[in-house]
Amino acid sequence: METAPAPASAPRRRLSPAVRIQQILDAALVEFCERGYGDTRMDDIARRAGLSKGGLYAHFDSKDAVFEALLRRSLAMPSLEGMPEPDAHVPTREFAAWLVDRLYAQIADPAGLRVLWLMIAERERVGHLLELWDRQVIGPYEVVLQRALAAREAAGARPSVLSRAPWLALSPLIHATMRELVIRAPGAAEMAQWRQAHEDLLVELLDPASRLAR
Amino acid sequence: METAPAPASAPRRRLSPAVRIQQILDAALVEFCERGYGDTRMDDIARRAGLSKGGLYAHFDSKDAVFEALLRRSLAMPSLEGMPEPDAHVPTREFAAWLVDRLYAQIADPAGLRVLWLMIAERERVGHLLELWDRQVIGPYEVVLQRALAAREAAGARPSVLSRAPWLALSPLIHATMRELVIRAPGAAEMAQWRQAHEDLLVELLDPASRLAR
Missing domain, CATH: 1.10.10.60 (Homeodomain-like)
Structure with missing residues (x-):
């Protein structure tokens, strides 16, 4: 020793x-x-x-x-670093799983939920900071997401509503987070179901042909 | 006179x-x-x-x-009264537009937003009431929505992730409401874009063939 x-x-x-x-x-x-x-x-x-x-x-x-x-710190959107190249060689399922993994890692932190609660509870006092956060954290994230989707389309993927409204790709996460914040923390099984549903939604939107082939 | x-x-x-x-x-x-x-x-x-x-x-x-x-009173889910018969004769677009109209009518009421804010801000104190509300207002709504989707499938529509997870049909509304609650009230044009994106999302999920035909 x-x-x-x-x-x-x-x-x-x-x-x-x-x-x-x-x-x-x-x-x-x-x-x-x-x-x-x-x-x-x-x-x-x-x-x-x-x-x-x-x-x-x-x-x-x-x-x-x-x-x-x-x-x-607590409500940063996931970095898109290490994002798989959004070309036709990344299967849609893999792309969707990667995105969902990144998103849910953000709300695994209980401090993030407390900050979310705080920003809602104190919104009258901190409105100017919320606008700043929206502009500097959420806005750029949606732009990057939009670019990734556009790159997939350029490589042959069919355009979906997500290209025009990339915020929709986040909606199930916001919904799940609100549910967690307001009602109760989900069990591990329930959380796994939420994530899976979110991933399936993205796959169905990004690759309609895969659904018709089932 | x-x-x-x-x-x-x-x-x-x-x-x-x-x-x-x-x-x-x-x-x-x-x-x-x-x-x-x-x-x-x-x-x-x-x-x-x-x-x-x-x-x-x-x-x-x-x-x-x-x-x-x-x-x-303020956070009741829209009544499904007057719902068009969910059979193959109701085009998907019409079904989606009807659903989105109902949902957004709920948050047009500013009192609804104030109650939402209150339930989040006071969640520690009123947790038991929030669980009751979830069980008695949100839960049954999701069941009815699930039944409507099942009826469409029985009439020939292709199953989508919404059948397994009807809550996803509400997610864009929850997201938009949170945005309105936290950041700012949207202008009329922005709100119209949100609604249209929500409707398009439902159509793309419920009728993938329509997208491939475009």
Whole structure:
């Protein structure tokens, strides 16, 4: 067995800004949910994160800035990095499964649901941040999705309503998330059914011929 | 011109219970939205509705009962009364347009959006009512929708994912409503595009052959 240096003898290191920012956002989410956005002060967030107020302001100018970072972290749309080349060689089923996997990974995080709840509950106060989030996070995602679908069509796939309205590809996820948020968390079996139905919907839309062939 | 009796000389009539209940629910919605569900008392609702507390209790046993009635009134799924006979003689486009018309009529009511917001914001407090609403309002609607789709299939339509997962037929509406609730009310042109996309989605799912024929 190797002998590792005892932790106490290791030089104390400052947390990197990236780690510190995650801690601040975790702390802010707890405070916002407990007190409501309006009644949470920067002091409360700093205390919960174990920082001085100055330490907090080194990272965020304002409560608005904290909430905006929370929206970007927790409600980012899935990155399309690693997307299979959208050409005729990627079968529709594989494309749909890949998309659905990406989408559902986003809502597997319980913090994401809490942020979603918060943005709805506090919408009067944070409306300007919601518009920003819509424009800078959701909007570009729909554009990328639209481009991927257009590339598939260029490679011979039949156009579907998704090309004109790529937001429809997300609707079953939004629906499932609302259900989870409002009614109850689904069991694993129910969640698997939702995902499968979402995937099947995409396949039926993107490849009508496959259905007629069944 | 006929001479109508002057209103003052007409005998004073009591409001019918049905009218009174609507007034109570209108008053309750204002109070819940202003004070939050937890801080609203039956007294507040009675005062806003212009009733004595006893007058209010003649109609509702509790604040829970008021909220439940509000959910049933504002977030009822569209009645399927007057539904065209779901047989092969109703073209798919007509069936889809009818369904979408019904669904969007529901969210045209701004009070419906306020109740939706309230049920999300207060979900911790009213979770038991949300489950009841899900079971008694949403559940039966999905069953009726499923039956209508099954009848179309029996008459020769090709099965789609909607038969197994009728909730998918509602997803674009839920998505549009969330967008309206969180981000902003759409303009008339945008709303018309959403509805059209929803209708096209249903047609593409229910009648894949029509798409291949284009």
